Amino acid sequence: MNQFQYVRPAQVPGATKAITNGANTQFLAGGTNLIDLMKMGVVAPEKLVDINNLPLKKIEGNAGGISIGALASNTEVAEHPLIKANYPLLALAINAGASPQLRNMATVGGNLMQRTRCPYFFDTAMPCNKRMPGSGCGALEGYNRMHALFGASDKCIAVNPSDMNVALTALDATVHVSGVKGKRAIKISDFHRLPGQHPELDNTLQKGELITSVDLPASPFNKNVHYLKVRDRTSYAFALVSAAVALNIENNTIQGARLAMGGVAHKPWRLTETEAFLKGKPVSLDVFKQAAQIAMQGAKAYEHNKFKLTLAPNTLLQALKTASGLKA
Amino acid sequence: MSGKKPCIPAESEDLLHGNRRDFLKKTSFLTAMALTPGTVVKAAEEQWDEKIAGVFEKVSLHIDVNGVKHTLSVEPRVTLLDLLREQLKLTGTKKGCDRGQCGACTVHVNGVRVNSCLSLAVTNEGKKITTIEGLANGNELHPMQEAFIEHDGFQCGYCTSGQIMSAVACINEGHAGSEAEIREYMSGNICRCGAYPNIVNAIQAVKQGGQS
Numbered sequence: 271m272n273q274f275q276y277v278r279p280a281q282v283p284g285a286t287k288a289i290t291n292g293a294n295t296q297f298l299a300g301g302t303n304l305i306d307l308m309k310m311g312v313v314a315p316e317k318l319v320d321i322n323n324l325p326l327k328k329i330e331g332n333a334g335g336i337s338i339g340a341l342a343s344n345t346e347v348a349e350h351p352l353i354k355a356n357y358p359l360l361a362l363a364i365n366a367g368a369s370p371q372l373r374n375m376a377t378v379g380g381n382l383m384q385r386t387r388c389p390y391f392f393d394t395a396m397p398c399n400k401r402m403p404g405s406g407c408g409a410l411e412g413y414n415r416m417h418a419l420f421g422a423s424d425k426c427i428a429v430n431p432s433d434m435n436v437a438l439t440a441l442d443a444t445v446h447v448s449g450v451k452g453k454r455a456i457k458i459s460d461f462h463r464l465p466g467q468h469p470e471l472d473n474t475l476q477k478g479e480l481i482t483s484v485d486l487p488a489s490p491f492n493k494n495v496h497y498l499k500v501r502d503r504t505s506y507a508f509a510l511v512s513a514a515v516a517l518n519i520e521n522n523t524i525q526g527a528r529l530a531m532g533g534v535a536h537k538p539w540r541l542t543e544t545e546a547f548l549k550g551k552p553v554s555l556d557v558f559k560q561a562a563q564i565a566m567q568g569a570k571a572y573e574h575n576k577f578k579l580t581l582a583p584n585t586l587l588q589a590l591k592t593a594s595g596l597k598a
Numbered sequence: 599m600s601g602k603k604p605c606i607p608a609e610s611e612d613l614l615h616g617n618r619r620d621f622l623k624k625t626s627f628l629t630a631m632a633l634t635p636g637t638v639v640k641a642a643e644e645q646w647d648e649k650i651a652g653v654f655e656k657v658s659l660h661i662d663v664n665g666v667k668h669t670l671s672v673e674p675r676v677t678l679l680d681l682l683r684e685q686l687k688l689t690g691t692k693k694g695c696d697r698g699q700c701g702a703c704t705v706h707v708n709g710v711r712v713n714s715c716l717s718l719a720v721t722n723e724g725k726k727i728t729t730i731e732g733l734a735n736g737n738e739l740h741p742m743q744e745a746f747i748e749h750d751g752f753q754c755g756y757c758t759s760g761q762i763m764s765a766v767a768c769i770n771e772g773h774a775g776s777e778a779e780i781r782e783y784m785s786g787n788i789c790r791c792g793a794y795p796n797i798v799n800a801i802q803a804v805k806q807g808g809q810s
C-alpha cells in the first residue's frame with residue numbers, strides 16, 4: 271500500500287476542511303472498501319481523513335421517522351429495535367450483505383459510497399472508464415456477467431453492489447451532507463447517478479462533502495416487506511439480482527408499493543412505474559406477474575448477463591409473493 | 599517504509615526535543631510543506647486535528663492486546679493484522695486473502711468480531727483486541743477450542759483461529775439458534791478443507807453447554 275498522510279479530526283468542520291484542502295484525499299470510515307481498493311492499487315490517496323472519531327454514530331427516532339448517523343455500523347442499524355420494528359426491509363437488506371465481521375466494521379456512509387465490484391474496475395491492468403477516464407470499458411465486450419440491464423452507457427455498464435442502498439431507495443431515504451460551503455439534503459434517488467459520459471462519478475456528492483446522516487420518513491411499510499437476493503452462493507456474495515419490496519396492504523388491496531432492484535444498474539433501481547401499476551390492485555399472482563413484466567421495460571442485456579432478463583423479473587415476482595404472503 | 603526518515607531540515611533539529619505530540623505536529627508541518635503545501639500546515643495552525651501524521655511518519659498507538667497494554671509507533675498504512683503478526687509476533691491470527699473475503703484474520707475489537715486485514719492499526723487507538731492467543735485461560739482451553747478438537751472442526755488448521763474467534767462471537771451475538779442460523783452467521787469464514795459440518799457441531803455443543 272502506498273504511504274499517505276493521516277489525520278484524525280474530532281469534529282465535522284475539521285473533517286470537511288481537511289478533505290477540501292487536499293488534492294487526492296479520502297475519508298476513512300470502516301475501511302472495508304477503501305483499504306481493499308488501496309491494497310489493490312485501484313485508488314492511492316495521498317491523505318486519509320479518519321472520520322471514526324466524529325460524533326456521527328447515533329440512531330434516533332425523530333418527527334415520525336428516524337435519523338441514522340453516518341458512522342453507525344451496518345450491524346448497529348440492522349439490530350436497532352426501531353429499525354427492526356419500523357423499517358424491517360432495511361434490516362433484511364443489510365443482513366443479506368457481506369459477512370457479520372464486515373457488517374460490524376462497515377458504516378452507513380461507507381456503504382452508500384462503496385465502489386462497484388466490476389472486475390475491470392478492480393484489475394488495474396484492464397481498461398476502465400470509472401477507474402481511469404478515457405481508457406475504455408473492458409466489460410462492454412468482455413466478461414459482463416455481473417453487469418447492468420438498465421441505464422448503462424457506452425462508457426460503463428457496472429452496477430452498484432450495495433444491498434443497503436436498494437432498501438434505502440425503496441424507503442425514500444434522504445442523505446444529509448455537510449461541506450465547507452454548508453449543509454444540504456439529497457434525496458436518495460438523486461444521490462447515486464447513472465454513468466452517462468462520466469462513470470468516474472458514482473454519485474452527486476461534491477468534493478469535500480461528508481455524509482453526516484441518512485434519514486428515513488415515517489413509513490407504513492413495516493409489515494409486508496421482503497428483500498430477496500440471488501447470488502452465486504447462499505451467503506457472503508454480491509447480488510446477481512436483488513429485489514426490495516415493501517407493500518402496504520389493506521383488505522387484500524395494495525394501498526401503496528415501494529420497489530427497488532439491485533445488481534441491475536449503476537444506481538439502486540427504483541421501480542416507480544411498477545409501483546404506480548400496483549397501487550389499488552388486489553393481491554394476486556396475475557397482478558404480480560404483470561408487475562414483474564412492467565419492471566423489465568427498457569432492459570438491455572450484454573453477452574454474458576442475458577440470464578438476468580429472466581432472473582430479474584422472477585426475483586421481483588418471488589419477492590412480491592413473499593412480502594404479500596401470497597401462497598402458490 | 600523503505601528506511602526513509604521524516605525530512606527535517608538541519609536547522610530544525612531542536613524540534614526533535616519537544617514532546618511527542620508537538621513533535622508530531624511540527625514534523626507534519628514540515629513534511630507537509632515539502633509534499634502538499636498548506637494542508638497539514640493549516641491543520642496544525644488551527645488545531646482542529648486530534649492526530650496528524652505526515653507521509654513518512656509513524657503515529658503513536660495505545661492498544662490492549664489480550665490484556666497486555668502496548669504503546670507502539672506505527673505507520674498509518676499498517677493493518678491491525680500485520681501489527682499483530684509482524685510487530686507483536688502474535689502469529690495465531692492468520693493472513694488468508696488479505697481482502698476481507700476469507701475470515702482467517704478475524705479478531706475481536708472491544709468484543710466485536712472484525713476482519714483485522716481491512717482495519718488500519720492506527721484506527722484502533724485505545725481499543726481492546728482479543729486474538730486466538732487470548733482466548734485460553736492459562737493452560738485451560740476456551741470451551742470453543744475444546745469443542746473444535748472434540749468435534750474435529752478442522753483439517754489443515756489454517757482457517758481455524760478465525761473460525762474459533764467468529765464462533766465465539768456468533769454465540770455471544772445470539773446468532774447460534776439453529777444450524778441454519780449458525781451457517782449464515784459463520785459464512786464470513788471460509789474453510790477450504792470443508793470442515794463446516796463439524797464446525798457447526800462444535801458451535802452447537804458449546805451453545806448447549808451454556809458457555810462460550
Ligand SMILES: Cc1cc2nc3c(=O)[nH]c(=O)nc-3n(C[C@H](O)[C@H](O)[C@H](O)COP(=O)(O)OP(=O)(O)OC[C@H]3O[C@@H](n4cnc5c(N)ncnc54)[C@H](O)[C@@H]3O)c2cc1C
Pocket residue numbers: 296297298299300301302303304305306321340341366367368369372375376377378379380381382383384431432433434479480481482506507508509697698699
Ligand atoms: C468480501 C466483501 C464482501 C462484501 N459483500 C457485500 C455484499 O454482499 N453486499 C453489500 O452491500 N456490500 C458488501 N460488501 C461491501 C461493504 O458493505 C462495504 O465495503 C462497506 O459498506 C463500506 O463501508 P465502510 O465504512 O467500510 O467504508 P470505507 O471503506 O471506509 O469507505 C468507502 C468509501 O466511502 C467514503 N466514505 C465513507 N464514509 C463517508 C462519509 N460519511 N461521507 C462521505 N464519504 C464517506 C470513503 O471515502 C470511501 O471512498 C462487501 C465487502 C467485502 C470486502
